[in-house]
Amino acid sequence: MSTGKGRSEGSAGVDVDELVDEITLDAHGDDEQLWAFRQAFEDNIPVPCDGFVIGQPVSVLGFDYDGNERRGLTARCRREDGSEHVVAATEIVLVPRAHGAQYLAAYRKWLGLEPLPQQPAAVGRRQRQHKVTATDLDLERSVELVILSVKERSARCRLLAGDRVITLRARTVWQAVPGEIVVVRPSKQWSYAGHPYLSGEIDSTRLDMSASGLVPLRVEDQGIWDPGAQYWGEENDPIEDWVKPIIARGPRPSFEMEQVVPGIDWDDPDSDPIGESNDLKDAGDLAEAERVLMDLCQADLRCLDAHAHLGNLDFEHGPRDAIRHYEVGVRVGELSFGPDFDGVLPWGHIDNRPFLRCLHGFGLCLWRLQRFEEASGVFERMLWLNPTDNQGARFLIDSVRAQKAWDDDRESR
Secondary structure, X not given: OOOOOOOXXXXXXXXXXXXXXXXXXXXXXXXXXHHHHHHHHXXXXXXXXXXXXXXXXXXXXXXXXXXXXXXXXXXXXXXXOOOEEEEEHHHEEOOOOOOXXXXXXXHHHHOOOOOOOOOOOOOOOOOOOOEOOHHHOOOOOOEEEEEEEEOOOOEEEEEOOOXXXXXXXXXXXXXXXXXXXXXXXEEEEEEEOOEEEEEEEEEEEEOOHHHHOOOOOOEEEEEEEOHHHOOOOOOOOOOOHHHHHHHHHOOEEEEEEOOOOXXXXXXXXXXXXXXXXXXXXXXXOHHHHHHHHHHHHHHOOOOHHHHHHHHHHHHOOOHHHHHHHHXXXXXXXXXXXXXXXXXEOOOOOHHHHHHHHHHHHHHHHHHHOOOHHHHHHHHHHHHHHOOOOOOOHHHOHHHHHOOOOHHHHHHHO
């Protein structure tokens, strides 16, 4: 079987090509290599485990190979209704952070397929997920949950240690925002209409994207950005101070981030849920606008534009609430960059805009809360990431550095 050209990465950044070579090192011919993959699955993919087939949640009970090279590896699965089925192993989608998922990615690559297949879009914007069972929780201990979406008296959550979902009812749950981790002191667990619920008290809340297990957004190389090829004013005009160090730094690599918007058809502008939420906001239906955005977060916490627009809903009347939404978006985006990232994210690459919007909102809230030094750092970072400065950070940074109050500066503009 061909492994295809080029290098590719699977779960947790594992080099899939290297893993294929490792698995098939001493195996000759397709039959021996299939047996090698079967052994690798048995040794490295703990079963039963949660997976998806055609977007539907299943419990994967085991993998096998019966010697039929055309059929290849198979997987025995149990659906939520208890029925069991045997499917091709390539039909199984494990969550990327699942232990052993890289071996399934390597098998797909060996077959000449994409290592990490895209799951089919769910009907509407809700992807069915595996539900928490009674054996997943110990009511005698605190439970850590990742907030996915929030309603007035409840929140849809995911177990921090896995991907199973549960609805939390707690006195202060309305104060949480999608992407945060809450530590809950549980009091009761039950099911209603087939969905698991948990009640209790929230003891603490934190933001820790590295612990949340989110898969970083892809960042694609767009070549070199050269400050010498940019327009900085007329030939005899003086160069503004803020841009001098950017020009002096010289050419830097340019990138475009992956943009995640669950439920959108990129060929159909009428399917845009972000636009739908904005229309609802403009019509005065803020509750429904928020619901659309919460649904997006529930489907995929990496939808940066949902975090940005949730922040926008709170911006005018509650900067302390808005800043939490913006910061979640910033921290999710930062998972894609190393600590020493020195590239450019131009506004002209449209998929960079959700991250830049989150960063802009974050900086404005810091300014409104008089956290001047932090706000200055955010605006300076915006200028380095997007030197064409489509968002106007250069017009704000001097006021922030002078520790001029937000309201005073707004009145003068």
